[in-house]
Amino acid sequence: MKCFLLILCVFLSSCEKGNRGLDQINKQEKMNVDLGDKFEKDSDFLYKLPNGNQIYMMENPKGNSLGLQYEREPIPSFFTVYKEFYPDGFIKKKETRFGQYTKVGISEYYDEKGNLTEKNEDEKFGKIKPSDILKILDKKQLINISTGAGRLSENGTDAFTVKFNENKDEYMVTMQDGKPNKNPEFGIGEPPAFVSVTYIINGETGEVNEL
DSSP: OHHHHHHHHHHHHHHHHTTOOHHHHHHSOBOOHHHHHHHHHOTTOOEEOTTSOEEEEEEOOOTTOOEEEEEEOSTTOOEEEEEEEOTTSBEEEEEEEETBTEEEEEEEEEOTTOOEEEEEGGGGOOSSOHHHHHHHHHHTTSOOTTTOTTSBOTTSSBSEEEEEETTTTEEEEEEEEEEEOOOTTOSSSSOOSEEEEEEEEETTTOOEEEO
16 A cells, blocks of 8 residues: 555656656746736836846746746846746746847757756857947947946837847847937838937957948
8 A cells, every 4th residue: 555655656746747857847947927927917017036137028838838038137237138938837948148139158948858958159259259349339339338328228128239140250230229310201200319220340350330
């Protein structure tokens, strides 16, 4: 009888864990669904994590859909953290991004059993690194790397995007409010006060060209 009860407990425990081993469950991050509910009820809600990062957007898993979490690193950092979670709430991926699109640092990818694969995103960059791009933008007085000014626009969204083209070894930086709008007919309805400006920055020389 005791043997039967022991087997039953092991079976129920394995069903609860699914494909994940106990070691993976203990180490692997899981989504805070209660916090996700707050974000879904209030789109302006913000939450500061113990590491100083600020969550500014969350979506809980629903059915077979993935959960999403977006974090901003503390000022004066210009980097954000993007996370995806499996439907059971365990983390699927974690990426650090520069300018929304360009992945930097070490990306983490977990399979459904909780096994981790890492990728060094910095290996794709040439002589000019993302930190150098920040210095270039700071020199052009588009941002301030000491204070973090210029990271967000007035409406609280990211003030610029960065896309890195590995084939051309160049960065495409688009400042959302790059310069004053001198064309009163530009835009629908009330003309915007500023228009976007895109810069192409050579990944080897740092040469900047405005489109």
